[in-house]
Amino acid sequence: MxxxxxxxxxxxxxxxxxxxxxxxxxxxxxxxxxxxxxxxxxxxxxxxxxxxxxxxxxxxxxxxxxxxxxxxxxxxxxxxxxxxxxxxxxxxxxxxxxxxxxxxQSFDEAQHIESLLRDPGVARDLSARKRDADAEDGDGP
Structure with a gap:
């Protein structure tokens, strides 16, 4: 209104x-x-x-x-x-x-997310996903 x-x-x-x-x-x-x-x-x-x-x-x-x-x-x-x-x-x-x-609680939540992103397993998965996305972009017309 x-x-x-x-x-x-x-x-x-x-x-x-x-x-x-x-x-x-x-x-x-x-x-x-x-x-x-x-x-x-x-x-x-x-x-x-x-x-x-x-x-x-x-x-x-x-x-x-x-x-x-x-x-x-x-x-x-x-x-x-x-x-x-x-x-x-x-x-x-x-x-x-x-x-x-x-x-x-937002500061604590941000720290938790940051610690998750720094986890080696998560970093590996994120880099693999980025490589896959870059490969798909390179194959397009």
């Missing part, structure tokens, strides 16, 4: 999610979220997914340096009221979205 300004309904949650991500990332970067569970550990906000009604935000975070994410998520849960107040001050929301924090 087109919206005023030419956008679609799917773009608004994305735009709002990006704006929320920027505000949260700025708070973490400036060290304004103080909790013993976080210590001095830098936290990266990798993505914020908003629901269509803009009432719920799933915030994907990753502690730089890796490690256990459970204490970081617990600290963020404790800081949730403070973060919602800061979002309310930054945006003219009718209703400030509920925040749910989750660990971003």
């Amino acid at each position: 087109p919206l005023k300004g030419g956008g679609t309904a799917g773009q608004r949650p994305f735009r709002v999610g990006e704006a929320v991500r920027h505000v949260l990332a700025d708070l973490f970067e400036k060290g304004e979220v103080r909790d013993p569970g976080l210590g001095n550990l830098p936290v990266t906000v990798t993505e914020v997914r908003m629901d269509a009604a803009l009432r719920h935000a799933t915030v994907y975070v990753f502690p730089l340096g890796g490690g256990d994410t459970a204490p970081v998520l617990a600290a963020l849960e404790r800081a949730r009221p403070y973060l919602r107040r800061r979002l309310a001050a930054a945006f003219p929301f009718k209703r400030v979205p509920e925040l749910q924090f989750r660990a971003d």
Whole structure:
């Protein structure tokens, strides 16, 4: 459904999610979220997914340096009221979205895929497949 300004309904949650991500990332970067569970550990906000009604935000975070994410998520849960107040001050929301924090698994998944691709057996299969594809391309008209 087109919206005023030419956008679609799917773009608004994305735009709002990006704006929320920027505000949260700025708070973490400036060290304004103080909790013993976080210590001095830098936290990266990798993505914020908003629901269509803009009432719920799933915030994907990753502690730089890796490690256990459970204490970081617990600290963020404790800081949730403070973060919602800061979002309310930054945006003219009718209703400030509920925040749910989750660990971003994409870095772990990327490492797993990279390790699979470096496996000698997989590398051998990939090179054989490439040779077969090159041979088929060479036989064409």
